[in-house]
Amino acid sequence: MTARPRHTIVLCAALALAACAPWQDKPRAAAEAAPTAAACPQDIAAIARCLSGQDSAGAYYLIALPRDWNGHLVLHAHGGPALGAPQPARAVEDLERWSIMVRAGYAWAGSTFRQGGVAVRAAAEDTERLRQIFVRHVAQPRRTLLHGQSWGASVAAKGAEMFQRTAGGQRPYDAVLLTSGVLAGGTRSYDFRTDLRVVYQYLCGNHPRPTEPQYALNTGLPPGDPMTQADLRARVNECLALDKPAAERTPAQQRKVQTLVDVIRIPASAILGHLNWATFHFRDVVQHRTGGASPFGNAGAVYQGSPDDAALNAGVLRYRADPEAVARFAQDADLQGSIPVPVLTAKGIGDPTAFVELDAQFKATMERGGSGARLVQTFTRHDTHSYLSDPTYPTLLAALLRWVDEGDAAKPTPEAIARQCAPMEARFGKGCAFAPDYVPAPLATRVAERERS
The missing domain is CATH 3.40.50.1820 (Alpha/Beta hydrolase fold, catalytic domain)
Structure with missing residues (x-):
């Protein structure tokens, strides 16, 4: 087992203590105006x-x-x-x-x-x-x-x-x-969305595109990236044609959709919604809650259900969650x-x-x-x-x-x-x-x- 840096241990212990301490009647409402x-x-x-x-x-x-x-x-x-x-x-x-x-x-x-x-x-x-x-x-x-x-x-x-x-x-x-x-x-509920980002990128390669600056997918988006939900929807439909009935997709598109359904175990109708979360909400967490480091990772995850699991597991991008980011996110979003x-x-x-x-x-x-x-x-x-x-x-x-x-x-x-x-x-x-x-x-x-x- 690799030794953890002392500052990480101290931070984790402090956050764990804070997470376990019940608050007592805060915030106070004495200064609150009456509703109208x-x-x-x-x-x-x-x-x-x-x-x-x-x-x-x-x-x-x-x-x-x-x-x-x-x-x-x-x-x-x-x-x-x-x-x-x-x-x-x-x-x-x-x-x-x-x-x-x-x-x-x-x-x-x-x-x-x-x-x-x-x-x-x-x-x-x-x-x-x-x-x-x-x-x-x-x-x-x-x-x-x-x-x-x-x-x-x-x-x-x-x-x-x-x-x-x-x-x-x-x-x-x-x-x-x-x-x-x-x-x-928070540190477990969103694991499958990390998986969705990396498997989607393995299949589609357009989020980001090869011609665009590359970044760690577990950060959602890099700072300053202007992508909108409409932009993401266009890319997803470009690759998967989720805006069309299954019968109107190309065989290649339908194979990719089915791979995501089988590996991530979500219905096709939910793919875009979860990709939105794994893009824009992941960015919010990383840039505003965990100091720029990601609490999400897929190191060691073994994916199953694709036509070629060996190729999938060898080809997906891998990320290790940052320990301090995990501790910060756990303090806010995990339950005791x-x-x-x-x-x-x-x-x-x-x-x-x-x-x-x-x-x-x-x-x-x-x-x-x-x-x-x-x-x-x-x-x-x-x-x-x-x-x-x-x-x-x-x-x-x-x-x-x-x-x-x-x-x-x-x-x-x-x-x-x-x-x-x-x-x-x-x-x-x-x-x-x-x-x-x-x-x-x-x-x-x-x-x-x-x-x-």
């Missing part, structure tokens, strides 16, 4: 009143209070993350998507976060700041349920670890709901599994964005952190990521509330949740699809293991 009346999205305008504002850190937020409020607050952490400055419209879009929670009687509050990019702790702080604004200026909820969706699930889980007690000694969050979550931590309240997760078995094996890794993290008994995982037969179905979410929230109110005697099981969903369809429409017997395989069965510093 705002228009509600059309589908809840008749049943709720809305409030909006911008917090002291620069994040916009939106709050909805149903007229028949059940007294409970759903505090929402959105997915993405978006890149660039926050916009008020983001909170409106989130409330429109999650209006089911208001229609089910819950108050809802969502922040845009103060900044774009992959900054998990900052987003968790913004979410907690919004909770304090709600309590100070709107109402004291009976229960506060912290909801994270997609990347926001990692924000919610991190926030539940960071903020475990208020100044008054109370729990800020009574329970946590994580849906379609990216839950394996130390959540002191009930946690319920839900994910579609066919989720093409945050696949189910990430949840197996999260379960292992929770068990390692001593919170395994406070976790219940559910899966549905959906193959979507952004939204499962209207009756799914009220079912999950109701199960969480029973667990909180009645204790472990009411701890839900996947079977019980599946049964409880059916009556919800009478009020919220069809869409129950829980698969109570499903158990995801370990992450290593989906994503090639690799050497880690």
